[in-house]
Amino acid sequence: MVGIVIVSHSNKISDGIVDMCREMAGKDQIIISAGGMEDGSIGTDAVRIANAIENADTGDGVLVLADLGSAILSTEMAMDILNDNSINIEIKIADAPIVEGAIASSIEAYLGGNLESCLKKAEEAKNFIKLNKK
Amino acid sequence: MNKSIYSYIKAMADTINENKDFLTQLDAEIGDADHGTNMARGFNTVITKINENDTDVSDVLKRVGMGLVSSVGGASGPLYGTMFLKASNVAKEADITQEVIMNMFKAALDGVKERGKATRGEKTMIDAMEPAYEAFAEVINSGGNLMQALENAVKAAEEGVEYTKTIIATKGRASYLGERSIGHQDPGATSFTLILKSVLENYKN
Ligand SMILES: Nc1ncnc2c1ncn2[C@@H]1O[C@H](COP(=O)(O)OP(=O)(O)OP(=O)(O)O)[C@@H](O)[C@H]1O
Ligand SMILES: [Mg+2]
Numbered sequence: 001m002v003g004i005v006i007v008s009h010s011n012k013i014s015d016g017i018v019d020m021c022r023e024m025a026g027k028d029q030i031i032i033s034a035g036g037m038e039d040g041s042i043g044t045d046a047v048r049i050a051n052a053i054e055n056a057d058t059g060d061g062v063l064v065l066a067d068l069g070s071a072i073l074s075t076e077m078a079m080d081i082l083n084d085n086s087i088n089i090e091i092k093i094a095d096a097p098i099v100e101g102a103i104a105s106s107i108e109a110y111l112g113g114n115l116e117s118c119l120k121k122a123e124e125a126k127n128f129i130k131l132n133k134k
Numbered sequence: 135m136n137k138s139i140y141s142y143i144k145a146m147a148d149t150i151n152e153n154k155d156f157l158t159q160l161d162a163e164i165g166d167a168d169h170g171t172n173m174a175r176g177f178n179t180v181i182t183k184i185n186e187n188d189t190d191v192s193d194v195l196k197r198v199g200m201g202l203v204s205s206v207g208g209a210s211g212p213l214y215g216t217m218f219l220k221a222s223n224v225a226k227e228a229d230i231t232q233e234v235i236m237n238m239f240k241a242a243l244d245g246v247k248e249r250g251k252a253t254r255g256e257k258t259m260i261d262a263m264e265p266a267y268e269a270f271a272e273v274i275n276s277g278g279n280l281m282q283a284l285e286n287a288v289k290a291a292e293e294g295v296e297y298t299k300t301i302i303a304t305k306g307r308a309s310y311l312g313e314r315s316i317g318h319q320d321p322g323a324t325s326f327t328l329i330l331k332s333v334l335e336n337y338k339n
Contacts, residue, residue, distance in 0.1 A: 037205075037207050038204075041175075041207060042168070042207070043168075043172070043206070043207020043208055043211070044207065044208075044211070045203075045204050045205075045207065045211070046203045046204065046211065046212055046215070047200070047203060047204035048204070069208075069209055069306060069307060070207075070208050070209040070211065070212065073209055073211075073212040073213070073249060073250065074203075074211065074212050076212070076249070077203060077211075077212035077215065077216070077249070081203075
């Protein structure tokens, strides 16, 4: 099973996204919230993200959905930390809107998709049309 | 270097704490008003992870880098964290000569550039760090001493901070402001310069 990790500056956002994904992807799909700092402040923490990625991996890889700025930098830092500790996990960061991308990819993961197809679903969410403007 | 590695980290922590509100104010103008808070939280965390009797420079820098990565919270966390971790790798040599310090500085600069993918002129800490490194290396490579190298580096960094007032941010939070970021100095370039200055002061005194 592909694991999904949600990285936001706010733990309320990442926890909320996990709750939304669960409604469709079921309770067994691995979706881990890695938002905010250990003490609850707004921010991102590469070590916290590295731990979440490690916990999310079952051997099929992990897809990370991140919000902006340091969420990306800290996730890349987390990948380096895992690498430096010889922890080999296939990890992709989706270039996608965090909410829509998380929902699309967690459903794909739940349906048995692999890391590539989950990444693709997440990134397709970028072009998702919300309004049918005439 | 003439003093304990702890004394240098302590000097950095002190200057960050003294300038916490100033750095946050700069970040309020063009960012999300947290740079001082972030940096102070980071340095106050790392100072508890090292002590005065530590002699292994590489190991101290590594603990500082990892400490910053997990406690700063903003973009400056992975950036400053990478800076110290890269310097730590080079500091593994038994004797920290001024050439080794120059190589540590270079590795740190390259690490930050690679992590943030910023180049000079994007209104980031690179605008202070890169000219500072160049000024530092010029002195060392022409046979000058560490004091002179640090003094020139600080001067170049300060000029770099002034330069950030004249340009538009294209990286980080400030990039959302576009042209409105002109006229304001970059918080990260400022904190870098303050840190470098604290190193010089500690070396001198
Ligand atoms: N990509 C980058 N490369 C180099 N320096 C950067 C980059 N992005 C931001 N910075 C530096 O970081 C400073 C801001 O640090 P701060 O701790 O306030 O993080 P932040 O921008 O609030 O992070 P976040 O992305 O979490 O909002 C900027 O002033 C700039 O010098
Ligand atoms: Mg900020």
